[in-house]
Amino acid sequence: MTRPVLEITEAVREYPGVPPVRALDGVDLTVMPGEWLAIVGPSGSGKSTLLNLMGALDKPTSGSVRIDGHEVGKLNDEKLSALRGRSLGFVFQSFHLLQSLSALDNVGTALMYRGIPAAERRRRAESALTRVGLGHRLGHRPSQLSGGESQRVAIARALVGDPALVLADEPTGNLDSRNGEEIMRLFGELHADGATLVLITHDDEIARAAPRRVHIRDGRIVQGALV
Numbered sequence: 280m281t282r283p284v285l286e287i288t289e290a291v292r293e294y295p296g297v298p299p300v301r302a303l304d305g306v307d308l309t310v311m312p313g314e315w316l317a318i319v320g321p322s323g324s325g326k327s328t329l330l331n332l333m334g335a336l337d338k339p340t341s342g343s344v345r346i347d348g349h350e351v352g353k354l355n356d357e358k359l360s361a362l363r364g365r366s367l368g369f370v371f372q373s374f375h376l377l378q379s380l381s382a383l384d385n386v387g388t389a390l391m392y393r394g395i396p397a398a399e400r401r402r403r404a405e406s407a408l409t410r411v412g413l414g415h416r417l418g419h420r421p422s423q424l425s426g427g428e429s430q431r432v433a434i435a436r437a438l439v440g441d442p443a444l445v446l447a448d449e450p451t452g453n454l455d456s457r458n459g460e461e462i463m464r465l466f467g468e469l470h471a472d473g474a475t476l477v478l479i480t481h482d483d484e485i486a487r488a489a490p491r492r493v494h495i496r497d498g499r500i501v502q503g504a505l506v
């Protein structure tokens with residue numbers, strides 16, 4: 280039987296305070312290999328909190344989060360960071376590229392922790408950049424790239440290690456609508472190629488590109504809601 284890439288069961292995340300804030304209030308969510316899911320919700324609904332759990336950046340107060348078969352609550356910091364490096368790819372609104380490095384090196388450095396030799400890192404980085412349509416921009420630094428191209432580099436960096444799951448947090452938030460549409464088209468192509476994607480957005484229009492959508496409201500997932 281195929282194993283879920285992500286399995287969240289009755290996850291609660293409470294932030295301490297007086298009174299405490301229950302940012303996630305019993306979330307159940309399963310993502311299977313090859314799925315493309317959009318998580319949509321307004322400001323304050325719990326998206327960032329959920330992203331932090333899905334990205335093994337935080338643990339639930341109660342309930343369980345399994346990523347690629349690993350129970351996050353049972354792992355120490357070192358194992359969590361290994362899990363992130365091996366199983367997850369991240370795409371952020373603001374690209375998070377290293378300004379001093381070329382596109383090729385920005386992508387290749389994502390493989391450094393695995394002990395892959397430099398020549399092989401370059402080969403895989405070139406292949407990932409070609410996959411996102413940037414085979415002609417390998418030597419460009421982020422300052423020499425457009426916003427849409429920068430986000431493509433970030434997507435290549437997320438893909439280069441062949442992760443089980445790619446998490447994209449408002450990936451079109453810093454782009455004009457034309458570049459935003461192109462990035463969504465690219466996600467569609469990656470999905471068609473078999474990538475497993477979770478997109479987090481406050482924008483219903485953007486979410487419509489994904490074949491499966493769930494709404495989050497007040498820390499609860501509403502499965503299959505119309506968006």
Ligand SMILES: Nc1ncnc2c1ncn2[C@@H]1O[C@H](COP(=O)(O)OP(=O)(O)OP(=O)(O)O)[C@@H](O)[C@H]1O
Pocket residue numbers: 294295296300301302320321322323324325326327328329481
């Ligand atoms: N560190 C924290 N301490 C206390 N409360 C927090 C903390 N982080 C988030 N919250 C609260 O948890 C709830 C969910 O916040 P979260 O940031 O997950 O929402 P969001 O949907 O990502 O919002 P946005 O789209 O504005 O980023 C909010 O009520 C927020 O005020």
